[in-house]
Each structure stands twice: as C-alpha cells, then as structure tokens.
Amino acid sequence: MAAKLVRKCLVLLVLVLLLVVPAFSFPLKRRKPLNVIKEINHKGPYLGLVTVYPPEENAFFATGIFKPHRTLDLSGRRFLVGKIHEKKVIYVRCGVGMVNAAVATQQMLDLFDIKGIVHFGIAGNLNDSLSIGDVSIPKQIAHTGIWEWLNPKGKLNPNYVAHLDVASYNVPKGKGRNLLGRIGYSKEEFFSELGKPNAARPLVWAQISQHWLHLAHNLKV
Template sequence: METTMAPKQVAECLLTLVMINLLVVSSFSLPLNRRSLKLIQEINRKGPYIGLITVYPPEEAAFFNTGAFKPNPKHPFLDFSGRRFRVGKIHDKKVVYVRCGVGMVNAAAATQQMLDLFDVVGIVHFGISGNANNSMSIGDVTIPQQLAHTGIWDWANPNRTLDLDDVAQLDFEEYNEPKGGENLLGHIGFRNEQFYSESGNPNIARPLFWAKTTRKWLQFAAHLEGVELVQCVNSSLCLPQKPKLVVGLRGSTGNTFVDNAAYRNFLFQTFHVSSVDMESSAVVMTSLSNGFPVIVIRGLSDLAGRQAGENPIQTFGPLAAINACKVVVQFIKDLPEAGYV
C-alpha cells in the first residue's frame, strides 16, 4: 500500500536534513573539503585509535626507525592545516600519529585537531627534553605525573609588589654579580593557567598550575621500568651509565629553550621539576580539557645549561629520542584494551 507524506511532515523532514548538514559542516574547519571529510569518516569507521604526538623531525625519525609503526595500506595519512596525520598500527594497536611542531601553540593546535578529527581514545605525547634534576642523567626517560606551564608571568618593576595569587617568584637581584644593588629587570611572578574543561561550567575557568597525566595510564607505565634503553650513540661514544626509566616525577613547559644553569636550578628548587620542554603541558591541558586520557614520555637529551661548554643536545638528542620511542612502543604494545579508557 502506497503512502504519502503530509506537507507538514515533508517540511519537518527537510528541516531536519538541513540541520544535520549544518552540524556536519560546522563541526569542521573550512579547509576540510568533501574528499577529506569522506576520508576521515572511512578512517574513523576502523577506529578507535591511540593518538601519538611528537614535536620535530629528529624525534619523528627515531619513531619511524623503530620499525614498529605499520602504515594503513588503504589510508596511510590525512593532510590537514599543514600537518600530516599518519594512520597505522603498532603491534596490532591502531594509532594516528602527527608531528606538531615546536612550542605550546603548535602543540595545543595539533592536539585539538587530533581530538576533533579522529576517533581517538587518548593521547601519548613523546619526545626529548632538558634535564633539570641532578639525580637524573642524559639518556634517561621520564614519564611525569604532572606538568606545569612555567611561562605565564607577571613581570614587574623592582618597586612593584607581585600579585598574591602568584604561585612563585623569581627576583633578578638575587643573581647580580657582584651581589647587591638594584636590578632593572625586577622580578617575575609565576601565574596559574586558566583551565577550561568539558566537566566544568561553560565559559568559566578554574586556576590550575599542575596538570596531571592520566593516573590509570601512569600506573600502567610503572610496569615498563625494565625496558632496555640505548646507552651508546655509536661504537665510540657511550654514556657513562645505563639509562633508566623513571615514572612519577614533575615536568616544566614554557616557550623557552632552557640552556641556563641558574634558571634550571631555580626551576628545580622552586617547583621540583625534573624535565623542561616546550610542548608537554599544552598537550596535557588540551587533552584533559576535552576529557581524554593523556601520558607524556620524554627522553632527557641535555642538562638544560648545567654542562660546561656547548649544549650536548646535538650529540645526545638522537639517543634520547630513541629511548623515548622505545618506551612509547612498549607502552602501546602492552596497553590492554581495557586500559584505553
């Protein structure tokens, strides 16, 4: 028996289709054309994935040189906003990988793109970092339990009192040589982040200094401390001791490459951080803001200024990247399906 729709029903149906179309279009930024949208839908039908984010080419080279990443033969990558998101597997675990670029803006942007575009269950961020802890060594790998953005400052004149809400203070006068006298650089107050979260009230931020990585993933990572790490750059250049993996320390992030012993020591003594980098807290905060699990894995490549002479990052950076990647691969391999969420 043939039926026809009433004019009101037809109008309601058309309105529904229009609204669905508008929602789909508005869910993505303008560079996404129909072909890209279709590709993303096809990729996501095969999900979910673990999102992997590293920073710059030497880390990427170390990651691919592990041989663990196997590209998806049908849809190996998606190019979006100048970044290439690579789709594949590591030990039968589905992953999407991207190199974000240096600095907190790049890190936050790439993380948000990853979370918006792909069906991911969480983010694994990895790379190299400076070492701010004298009990740690170049080549060691750290998986911090919490990270701070130590680059939000109130930079005040010498005669101005800092905000009482500031977390800590650095006075430039304390570093005068010889001691005494006024320093025109004044002092710096370290501020909290403004943290917006889907679990909070809309458009209302709460102050946050320490952004914590996901406890469940961190607990699982503690079982990886037996991972065999690389000690030698080549047959004639080796570290004096075997590198180790340490889980549960603190890390610092800021848009500054730290290669200054005095500032390094200040960060360690004030905030008790063991690593310093330029991206991690941005990845963590963006992931947490969206309600996704996140973990950070960083290989220590240099002493952040404590060394005599030139920074050794050019020499030991590749080794530190290799060690970080070895831990990443093992983490993904051993992560149980139940550990995804």
C-alpha cells in the same frame, strides 16, 4: 516574442549555473578527505601520538616500531595511521610552539576517534640521576608561561603563585646593580566539561590520571 523569452531564459540559466557551480565545487574537494576520515574512524578508536619537530620524528621512525599503512594530509599537517605492537595509532608532527601543539592536538581530537594522546619527544633534565635515553613520567605538570615583569621594588600581587627575584642570581654575587627586577607567575585558567560553561577554574598543577601512569609504567618499546 518567443525568441526573446528563450534568450532571457538562457541568460537566467547561465547566471544560475555560475552561482551554483562554485558553491558545489568547494565541498567536492573536501568530500574525499571526509570519506577517508570516516573510513579510518570506523576502525577506531586510536591512540594519538604527537611529536614536535624533525629530529624527534626521525628518532621515532628509526626505531622501526611504527608501521604506518595510511597517510592523510589535512590543513598543512600529515597524519599517519598505523600500528605499534598491534595497537592502533594515529601520528602527527605538530610543529614548534605552544600554538602548534594546541592546534594539532585539537585537530586530531576533532577529526579522529581518539581515546588518548601521548605527546613525546626531547626533554630537559634537572635531575642528575637521569641519563640520555631515560623516560620520565610525571605525576603532575605545571605551565609557567603566564608571568609578568615587575620593577625591582614593585609590589607582588597576592594572586601570584610564585615569584623570582632576578637580582638574587647576580654573578658574581653582590657585584653591580641588577635592574631586571622580579618575575611574578600567575595561575592557568582551566576549562573543563565537568565544570560550569564559560567558567574558568584556577589551576597550578595538572594531575596525571592513575590510568595513564599505569599505562606508561607498563609500556615497553
């Protein structure tokens, strides 16, 4: 009777171990990165730097101004901790696309003690007074990614902030019939901690704070 009871207890103990060990083994894999993040944040706050793809990253490192002293790989991205002109920074390459930019930026804000983020890299230009290598600092920015195709004779929604008549850009002008119609642009939905929870505010132009404009204007690399 005692032997049977011991065997049952052993079987029960083995089952408990099988349930408990996997539960504790997963957090152990994350314990080291979390400790590293805690150690890094203890020396913060940092300025976050974000580029998009390898050519921008290569050009950045070619300057020699960034001196990383720590590397941390998290969720497929590599975060580099270092200094630029004695200013503490954390750098990451986010990847191409708006989703990657948003995810990498949010990941940086969630994990590290960040006082601000600079997203920099290659840009297009419609101003012929600017040349290759010039740095442009906008006072305001607009995201035009929310738009709808409309029929050539389709009515414009009064909520559109702007529209584009594709037929107006036929080349040569007046030749042929353009069936692409119109493009109607809508406002962004902006959520802020200063507003009501779960209540979006329509936004066309996002203003850059005077603090960041002053900082960027006086930045010398």
